[in-house]
Amino acid sequence: MSFLSDAEMVIKVLNEYYIESVSGKRPVINQRPLGEIINDLNLAAHVKKGDLSQDHLLKFIKKYLSLTTRLHHPSYLAHQVAAPHYAGALGSLIDGFTNNAMAIYEMGPAASSIEYFMINWLLEKVGWQPSPIENEQENKKDHFAGGVLTHGGSLANLTAMIAARNKIAPESWKKGSPKDLALLAPAGCHYSIARAAGILGIGQDAVYYLEADRKGAIIPDRIPVVYEKLMNNGKRAIALIANACSTAVGIYDPLMEIGDFCADKDLWFHVDGAHGASVLLSEKYKYRLKGVEKADSIVWDAHKLMRVPTLCAALLVRDHKNIDRAFEQEASYIFHDKEQPGFDFIHRTVECTKAGLGLRLFMVLAALGEGGLSEYIEHQVELTMDAFEYIRQLPGFECAVKPQCNILCFRLEGSDNLQLKIRDQLNTEGEFYLSTTSFNNVRYLRLSIMNPHTNLDVIKQLIQKIRKIKAKIDQSI
Ligand SMILES: *Cc1c(COP(=O)(O)O)cnc(C)c1O
Numbered sequence: 001m002s003f004l005s006d007a008e009m010v011i012k013v014l015n016e017y018y019i020e021s022v023s024g025k026r027p028v029i030n031q032r033p034l035g036e037i038i039n040d041l042n043l044a045a046h047v048k049k050g051d052l053s054q055d056h057l058l059k060f061i062k063k064y065l066s067l068t069t070r071l072h073h074p075s076y077l078a079h080q081v082a083a084p085h086y087a088g089a090l091g092s093l094i095d096g097f098t099n100n101a102m103a104i105y106e107m108g109p110a111a112s113s114i115e116y117f118m119i120n121w122l123l124e125k126v127g128w129q130p131s132p133i134e135n136e137q138e139n140k141k142d143h144f145a146g147g148v149l150t151h152g153g154s155l156a157n158l159t160a161m162i163a164a165r166n167k168i169a170p171e172s173w174k175k176g177s178p179k180d181l182a183l184l185a186p187a188g189c190h191y192s193i194a195r196a197a198g199i200l201g202i203g204q205d206a207v208y209y210l211e212a213d214r215k216g217a218i219i220p221d222r223i224p225v226v227y228e229k230l231m232n233n234g235k236r237a238i239a240l241i242a243n244a245c246s247t248a249v250g251i252y253d254p255l256m257e258i259g260d261f262c263a264d265k266d267l268w269f270h271v272d273g274a275h276g277a278s279v280l281l282s283e284k285y286k287y288r289l290k291g292v293e294k295a296d297s298i299v300w301d302a303h304k305l306m307r308v309p310t311l312c313a314a315l316l317v318r319d320h321k322n323i324d325r326a327f328e329q330e331a332s333y334i335f336h337d338k339e340q341p342g343f344d345f346i347h348r349t350v351e352c353t354k355a356g357l358g359l360r361l362f363m364v365l366a367a368l369g370e371g372g373l374s375e376y377i378e379h380q381v382e383l384t385m386d387a388f389e390y391i392r393q394l395p396g397f398e399c400a401v402k403p404q405c406n407i408l409c410f411r412l413e414g415s416d417n418l419q420l421k422i423r424d425q426l427n428t429e430g431e432f433y434l435s436t437t438s439f440n441n442v443r444y445l446r447l448s449i450m451n452p453h454t455n456l457d458v459i460k461q462l463i464q465k466i467r468k469i470k471a472k473i474d475q476s477i
Helices: 003-023 034-040 043-049 054-066 086-098 109-126 135-140 153-168 191-200 220-232 255-265 276-281 320-324 357-392 416-429 456-476
Strands: 146-150 181-186 207-210 236-243 269-272 297-301 313-317 397-399 407-412 435-439 442-448
Touching (some): 003 054, 086 357, 109 146, 109 276, 109 313, 109 357, 146 153, 146 320, 146 357, 153 181, 153 191, 153 269, 153 313, 153 320, 181 191, 191 207, 207 220, 220 255, 236 255, 255 269, 276 357, 313 320, 357 397, 357 407, 357 456, 416 435, 416 442, 416 456
Parallel strands (some): 181 207, 181 236, 236 269, 269 297
Antiparallel strands (some): 297 313, 397 407, 407 442, 435 442
């Protein structure tokens, strides 16, 4: 068996790849045509011969890595995906190798226990009561929170909506969703919310969008207007969703006031913290989520601001019973009825075979420590603020909003098309990789500053590059 030598070789090549990426010497993005890549990687030949080991493997992996988008590159500024810490990648490797499908305890006691522990750790950060560890404790207090790790925030949002739907309309599980159900959400909510409406069968038209201020944050005083409209249409609200923070520009909704409104109306309050809940780890910035403890559920992605490799998202609920009821009408709430020393997550998730996602999260956390992760998050947020202060005072540039997290949207004076042209040219050259977004119907260039190696010099070089591209575009007109 060549496991050891192949694995050692792969790790060595990955280490070189990491050093090369961090140095910024190679393009951060290199988009070649799909057909060329399939050919260059010799995919068909390897499948036929079954020879992907030793030298063949070495050649393949080097080629493969040369065709990746480099998330460890300091000019990686595009999407909200972590530049993963190697400890998390080792967690993914160990999980893949052991392949303990841990949704039932007997299939992965270590993985299940770590997930249970990590869920409790996250619950405490939200300010909720962690789940009991020992069986006997469970009888003493029934009021504790719970959660599950899922393959991504979109699935976690869907799961939350299923749980909320089953609470307001328990008959749905057998008979299907009643026709009078609706959702309340910010206009700038992630598209997984509208998708959840589609999947639940209430339809995307049943999403009532809440009024927002210029930054895109929900205006609490205006919630009743939309709520009344929903009621007047003969609808019942499954849940009210708030952003923490919004995907496009990274703005936090005022959770305290929204929480009060929901409590008053006995409405399920869901916080979509897929991107921004991680600031709960920072003493300095956790105030952004003030009021989150009033929520019924929150989604929190570890593969965004926690340096964990994809995927690893948490759905957390204040009352564990609400998630235990998500996929069963008659759920037995804890440790199930069967005689076993642990806990089955299977009744909390869409998934059947489920990877041990807790391990990659735990390994990053345990490598950096809570303090280290908190420092990383604060650094990203502060660098984003510095980038904002720098860009806003440049002639010919403007920013969408003052950032609250690590997302910054800016544009050059000119048309939407100009922004798109600039981004296309940046992508073609491959020195910088950023994204674009539409906000208040205007196109912006968008930075998600995920990489711990990014600094203000990178941002300044990006601006220089953008100016050069702009000058060329001006000349060609
Ligand atoms: C990224 C994001 C999601 C989707 O999460 P995935 O893990 O990409 O599925 C949902 N909501 C918000 C606010 C996000 O930023």
